[in-house]
Amino acid sequence: PSAEAAPKKDFKVAWSIYVGWMPWGYAADTGIVKKWADKYGITIEVKQFNDYVESINQYTAGAFDAVTLTNMDALSIPAAGGVDTTAVIVGDYSNGNDAIILKGKDKLADIKGQTVNLVEFSVSHYLLARALESVKLAEKDVKVLNTSDADMASAYKTADVTAVVTWKPIVSTILESPDAKAVYDSSQIPGEIIDLLVANTEVVKDNPDFGKALAGIWYETMTELASKKEAKEHMAKASGTDVAGFDEQLKTTKLFSTPADALAFTSGADIKGKNELVAKFLFDKALLGKDAKSAEAIGIEFPDKSVFGDKANVKLRYDATFMQAAADGKL
Amino acid sequence: MTAIVFDKVWKEYGDHVVLERINLEIAPRSFVALVGPSGCGKTTFLRMLLGEEAATRGTILVDGKPLKVEPDADRGVVFQRYSVFPHLTVLQNVMIGREFETSRFLGKLFGAKRKQAEDEARTLLDAVGLNDHENKYPAALSGGMQQRLALAQALNRKPKILLLDEPFGALDPGIRADIHVLIRKIWNENDLTVVMVTHDLSEAFRLGTRVIAFERPRNRPEELERYGATLGSEAPGEIARPSGPQPGASITRDFEVWPKKIAAPVGGAASVPDTPSVAKAAE
Amino acid sequence: MTAIVFDKVWKEYGDHVVLERINLEIAPRSFVALVGPSGCGKTTFLRMLLGEEAATRGTILVDGKPLKVEPDADRGVVFQRYSVFPHLTVLQNVMIGREFETSRFLGKLFGAKRKQAEDEARTLLDAVGLNDHENKYPAALSGGMQQRLALAQALNRKPKILLLDEPFGALDPGIRADIHVLIRKIWNENDLTVVMVTHDLSEAFRLGTRVIAFERPRNRPEELERYGATLGSEAPGEIARPSGPQPGASITRDFEVWPKKIAAPVGGAASVPDTPSVAKAAE
Amino acid sequence: MRLLNIKPDRAWTVALAALPFFALIVAYMVGSGIRLAENPNDKLLPSFTAMAEAVKHYALEADPRSGLYLMWNDTLSSLSLLLTALAISTFIALVVGILIGLLPIAGATFGPVVAVASMVPPLALLPILFIIMGLGDGAKISLIVIGTTLKLVRDMALRVKDIPAELLIKAQTLGASTWQIALRVVLPQMLPRLIDSVRLEIGPAWLFLIAAEAIAADSGLGYRIFLVRRYLAMDVIIPYVIWITVLAFLMDLALRLLQRKAFPWFAGARTA
Amino acid sequence: MRLLNIKPDRAWTVALAALPFFALIVAYMVGSGIRLAENPNDKLLPSFTAMAEAVKHYALEADPRSGLYLMWNDTLSSLSLLLTALAISTFIALVVGILIGLLPIAGATFGPVVAVASMVPPLALLPILFIIMGLGDGAKISLIVIGTTLKLVRDMALRVKDIPAELLIKAQTLGASTWQIALRVVLPQMLPRLIDSVRLEIGPAWLFLIAAEAIAADSGLGYRIFLVRRYLAMDVIIPYVIWITVLAFLMDLALRLLQRKAFPWFAGARTA
Ligand SMILES: Nc1ncnc2c1ncn2[C@@H]1O[C@H](COP(=O)(O)OP(=O)(O)OP(=O)(O)O)[C@@H](O)[C@H]1O
Ligand SMILES: Nc1ncnc2c1ncn2[C@@H]1O[C@H](COP(=O)(O)OP(=O)(O)OP(=O)(O)O)[C@@H](O)[C@H]1O
Ligand SMILES: [Mg+2]
Numbered sequence A: 001p002s003a004e005a006a007p008k009k010d011f012k013v014a015w016s017i018y019v020g021w022m023p024w025g026y027a028a029d030t031g032i033v034k035k036w037a038d039k040y041g042i043t044i045e046v047k048q049f050n051d052y053v054e055s056i057n058q059y060t061a062g063a064f065d066a067v068t069l070t071n072m073d074a075l076s077i078p079a080a081g082g083v084d085t086t087a088v089i090v091g092d093y094s095n096g097n098d099a100i101i102l103k104g105k106d107k108l109a110d111i112k113g114q115t116v117n118l119v120e121f122s123v124s125h126y127l128l129a130r131a132l133e134s135v136k137l138a139e140k141d142v143k144v145l146n147t148s149d150a151d152m153a154s155a156y157k158t159a160d161v162t163a164v165v166t167w168k169p170i171v172s173t174i175l176e177s178p179d180a181k182a183v184y185d186s187s188q189i190p191g192e193i194i195d196l197l198v199a200n201t202e203v204v205k206d207n208p209d210f211g212k213a214l215a216g217i218w219y220e221t222m223t224e225l226a227s228k229k230e231a232k233e234h235m236a237k238a239s240g241t242d243v244a245g246f247d248e249q250l251k252t253t254k255l256f257s258t259p260a261d262a263l264a265f266t267s268g269a270d271i272k273g274k275n276e277l278v279a280k281f282l283f284d285k286a287l288l289g290k291d292a293k294s295a296e297a298i299g300i301e302f303p304d305k306s307v308f309g310d311k312a313n314v315k316l317r318y319d320a321t322f323m324q325a326a327a328d329g330k331l
Numbered sequence B, C: 001m002t003a004i005v006f007d008k009v010w011k012e013y014g015d016h017v018v019l020e021r022i023n024l025e026i027a028p029r030s031f032v033a034l035v036g037p038s039g040c041g042k043t044t045f046l047r048m049l050l051g052e053e054a055a056t057r058g059t060i061l062v063d064g065k066p067l068k069v070e071p072d073a074d075r076g077v078v079f080q081r082y083s084v085f086p087h088l089t090v091l092q093n094v095m096i097g098r099e100f101e102t103s104r105f106l107g108k109l110f111g112a113k114r115k116q117a118e119d120e121a122r123t124l125l126d127a128v129g130l131n132d133h134e135n136k137y138p139a140a141l142s143g144g145m146q147q148r149l150a151l152a153q154a155l156n157r158k159p160k161i162l163l164l165d166e167p168f169g170a171l172d173p174g175i176r177a178d179i180h181v182l183i184r185k186i187w188n189e190n191d192l193t194v195v196m197v198t199h200d201l202s203e204a205f206r207l208g209t210r211v212i213a214f215e216r217p218r219n220r221p222e223e224l225e226r227y228g229a230t231l232g233s234e235a236p237g238e239i240a241r242p243s244g245p246q247p248g249a250s251i252t253r254d255f256e257v258w259p260k261k262i263a264a265p266v267g268g269a270a271s272v273p274d275t276p277s278v279a280k281a282a283e
Numbered sequence D, E: 001m002r003l004l005n006i007k008p009d010r011a012w013t014v015a016l017a018a019l020p021f022f023a024l025i026v027a028y029m030v031g032s033g034i035r036l037a038e039n040p041n042d043k044l045l046p047s048f049t050a051m052a053e054a055v056k057h058y059a060l061e062a063d064p065r066s067g068l069y070l071m072w073n074d075t076l077s078s079l080s081l082l083l084t085a086l087a088i089s090t091f092i093a094l095v096v097g098i099l100i101g102l103l104p105i106a107g108a109t110f111g112p113v114v115a116v117a118s119m120v121p122p123l124a125l126l127p128i129l130f131i132i133m134g135l136g137d138g139a140k141i142s143l144i145v146i147g148t149t150l151k152l153v154r155d156m157a158l159r160v161k162d163i164p165a166e167l168l169i170k171a172q173t174l175g176a177s178t179w180q181i182a183l184r185v186v187l188p189q190m191l192p193r194l195i196d197s198v199r200l201e202i203g204p205a206w207l208f209l210i211a212a213e214a215i216a217a218d219s220g221l222g223y224r225i226f227l228v229r230r231y232l233a234m235d236v237i238i239p240y241v242i243w244i245t246v247l248a249f250l251m252d253l254a255l256r257l258l259q260r261k262a263f264p265w266f267a268g269a270r271t272a
């Protein structure tokens, strides 16, 4: 259908509040988005979502051309929903942002038998699964209770909540309680929880300018974040904290501030294995679609065109083209 | 020429026969008073004449033509309650008939036409003695005044037939007497055939040129012949709503009131004695 | 001994004087009929006697003692509407007075006591002619039957005073006549003083041993002296609710009905002629 | 004939009533067909077959992980919360409503605070509720109770005030005490009216239940909807929404039946 | 004297009304005091000073990032959505309600579908709404409209059916067409009753607005509450909740005033 599609001029990007995605809000507010859109003669609307899941659903349903999400959600929602999705920018990976917190206990193994509050089927769930593996436990050894992220902080205050898995800044809020101990975090599984900006494969294929503009916006913002004090202040404020709080979050986020860093990670050898772990987890939870027969039901393509899983059903692609162009200064 | 004819009219609701084989001719300019115990079908009879309900069998003719099957401007009506529009002032209530007639789309008149309609309405208000209250809402009027207003409103479209369903049933006896004078005046001064349902036999005989009684075959009170007797006197064993299937009501008595009253020629003076002294059974 | 005494009683609502300087002595076993135009304060008078409203000034004595300031079992009442409990059957409605009396906590009787209360209630239902309907709910009764029930219910606690606020105002004339017979029988057979408000002058004269008229100083209808005349006839210019500050109403006429009626000694036969022929002004 | 006088007969009434439902189904099928033609994996408007399969999976096959029939388990869990909460609010509304409506002192004291409190958006109180009640069923029940009780109390108080003053006077002239009046005159007259009020609160109660289950739960219809919303499983959400609608409708029907059977006097008294 | 006959006078009425509010404030202060004594950084029950400071910060100081006074900006944004939505539902309810109530044909056609649809929990429809309406104000307005209109329509239809049949007959005997009856008899009688119905929908409308703002918004009272809820900033949430309550109360008051002033005939007709 791309052949007869009229050239698209207007694009919509959805993002939600999370340390690794705050630059999008800053870029939109300060005109960086407009600058790059103008350069390519297109318009880009950047829309902030309060609700992360809703932003992904909107993208999956076709209301948005691009969205910020994690690699795991990219696989389980748009990709499993038949929407061929391309990771245009690999922004960071969680390096301690996600954590398991126990109340009054400081060993992960103490989690056995407890009720664990987390957002079911989210990266928290994945982190829990990986953590349990590391101490030779399985999910049946704990009881999972689905709890909304917005209420995690207040939930922790109640007596019957003793174990939670969540992400920053909620983690920071919870850790303010003296009895809260982080017993496991994503720095122990580096590179497995990856934060991406993905776009509809068809749209970027037909409109490479859109991809280029996105890369241009992202890396200019990265530069400003590193160099300008106001940039960090803006992002800190928008995420409801101050610079110190924001720095604390950045500390546990492995942000790829240059295209070269991002390229190195995306084209590296590790990424395939990490995605495979994620796919296995999703298959275990029946999140790869009803008809999925194995963790390989959905194909994931990497920059070197190698594919994990079903080559006939590639729905998630790591595409280094635009990061490469940024690294080469060809935007 | 006969104004209204009921020809073997039946009315049934499902299994429940309300009226049975009604045969009736009503002469033009008569004032028919309809009496009968509660639930015998007086209101149903009126609703058929109004066009609100269709007869199950038989035909109703008005001036030789079958009755229009829905209420229309040729038949005016006043009910015991809810006969005037609560959201309109007295003047607006009377005027609205003309507005419906003249302004098909908005149902509202402006400018000179409005002025004219207002003047017309004021004449009618004068006739019913409400000229001092034209800007009040009905809720601010007493029950008797509301019924006067309802009469003025009904007369505005100059109907040929005026139907009244216990129009004065909710009024105090004192107020009733006044309004009786008014309704007789209206009947005399307009080219009207009046059919009035009432519970009050003395009212029926005082106003009507003809009194018709409806009843179910059972419990027909024999006192009816005694002028002024109570109708269907409420015996201790009486039940409010008759239960079980029963035959429908039909006409059991049809009196011509004596001395014969006739309506004054339109515009002329009334020639009606104040109270009837003797009632003569028509059959 | 005087049953009820009003001593310079005033009733005001804020600025609005409703009743002005009411002086009145009501003898035991009298049947007082209270008449007067709408809004003159008849209901207010009754509510004071009931204890529902306190007098603004003056005192009300019953058997020499100041009136209890709230309604109680020594004064029974029947209103025009809403006088029986819709959720209770006829029998339960009559019985409930005894239940309130005997079962302080549950207000409900069981076993032998219940049986006894039921039998008592049945006797009363017999007296008002409702014995065949004891298991019906009030909504299934006609208006007249509901008022009979209300009377039976009120009599159950053997009140010394019975207050009636237009008890038959909503009934058809035919049905009224029957219930008039009943109320007279009740008055004769029980040790009762009756105070009845009515709009119907002929009812007042037919039933009352004494007729009292309340009126505001303005528009006192002079027709009142003419027996049977309409009261406060609704002139075309009449307004439903008097507007502007006005002096309160007070007693303008106080008739003793002639020939003098007296209540039969309790349990004896009535010695009351059916209709009064002459009315004599008491002052 | 005037349009307002045209009354469709029985057959037409049924046909006309079916029309919009039919139109909705057709519209859905067309929309779904178009989207599925573009992307066979589209999740937004699944085909009826896909929904039927999802229902089969959730309602007729035991979940391999827990061994439960998820849809029945969810229904049971939601209904027990909902009915418990409604029972509590109904009871509170009856007691407090009668107090406020019958006793001027109680009305003066609690009337204003209830009026103001009923304007508070209950959802915003959730965090506080969780702290006090914990994350279990207590908090969910409390949310529903808070969300529905105040309205019910106001309704009841108004209904009590609607009782003709004559009846209360009459009871007093029969010697009744305040307590006896409350117990034998007001309470029995309120019960059928309470059913009317409760019927109106079924909708809000579901709303609050779903909102509460979205926040912390491990079963329940609202929990399932919000869980599968994570991967846009409309093939589950749509049947669940329809199922909730059916349940709400059945509850309404049951209450209407109860009212008719348990209070035979009420139909007559209401029209009078 | 029986308890039910004791009527507090004016001064007592005011005092009694103030009592529960006073008790609530004291209870809060005690609770907050205890928690703050234990942990001065406790966020759950902030002191009044902390709340006052938060209000000052949000209402009286311009946000350095956007230059906006956040609380006013949130209020404006929420109110404009809410009022737009309520205006739309009111209009729809008036037109459709009159149609259903007045015309038997329309009643037969739309009555059942409206009755069933009004049982659907609107929150569950949100994802679909966002897709169809986009994420702008459209979806939020739609949610409120969907959540309130159906109830309003049913209410209106019932009210129209409550018009005594006598009045409609009378209008016909004055020669009115269906259209004239709708325009001059039914519509003007419905307007004040519509106000009553709309007043009841203010609460639900806020609920839906908050729910919608929780998902996609960049300003609005509900947005702010959900944003700061993540950090348990009760010092912001509590004043915001109070503020919403005040706004709802004022809207209710305004509608009551409007009803009284614009429809002088209504008070008399209602009691009659
Ligand atoms: N729409 C209807 N459907 C079924 N039955 C009806 C309907 N309308 C009237 N009836 C029945 O028809 C009978 C006659 O009713 P109608 O109102 O005509 O009596 P009525 O003589 O006017 O009584 P009343 O003196 O009390 O006004 C009653 O038994 C009533 O229940
Ligand atoms: N609670 C009240 N507050 C203020 N005014 C009142 C109150 N109750 C009655 N009134 C006024 O007192 C006057 C007398 O009223 P009341 O009901 O006693 O008249 P009534 O003679 O019984 O009239 P009707 O014949 O219409 O029943 C009226 O003007 C009424 O408006
Ligand atoms: Mg009738």
Ligand SMILES: [Mg+2]
Pocket: C042, C043, C044, C165
């Ligand atoms: Mg009175």
